[in-house]
Amino acid sequence: MNKKLRLIYQRLYARFGPQAWWPADNPFEVIVGAILTQNTNWLNVEKAINNLKERKLLEPYKLYKLSHKRLASFIVPAGYYNIKAKRLKSFLKFFINNYQGSTRKMSLVGTPRLRQQLLSVNGIGPETADSILLYALDKPIFVSDSYTRRILSRHRLIRENASYQQIQDLFMQNLKPGVELCNEYHALLVRLGKELCLKTKPKCKICPLK
């Protein structure tokens, strides 16, 4: 394993301990959360998910049958509610047509093939696809995100404008990772980002570290 990457992981784990992601009751909830959390604070996502849970709607067929207007109204707290309602519907159509709404059936497909399938769904990009693969389906794949980019670029491990694929490759080629390591490493990086206010951009005026 790359020395620096291993050191970062060890220190994060020593400082924060296991994060045990994803915060959800079942794989389908992970998927819904992965779509809702796009560019959005997780607390807002929880509110939206609770709206669906309270109405016992957090199931593939039930969600798919909802009108756009009703679905959008339940996920308002997560922001971008119109576009996210559309993205959820796009995924559900794919999920039901191909896998009868079963995450177990979906998880039988090989990771590279399934990743391609997910990326072809409108509204699912690389981070969302990889979050689904890792956190809903237990596939060993590293999820990169904005925290990962900021932390790694500030440690000079990547360029600030590195592509998603370049960042993922850095981990996949150097970690020879299993599911557990992928899961914890990404979660720990997010934890660090939140704890140390790395969530704020370098020029941010409200960052308490300045």
Add this chain to the structure above:
DNA sequence: GACCAGGCACATC
């Protein structure tokens, strides 16, 4: 009121 949050698609050059 400014700024930000576990992205993505689409238009344009």
Add this chain to the structure above:
DNA sequence: GATGTGCATGGT
């Protein structure tokens, strides 16, 4: 391939 823009709520 790079760059810009719309999408939107709720917390600090």
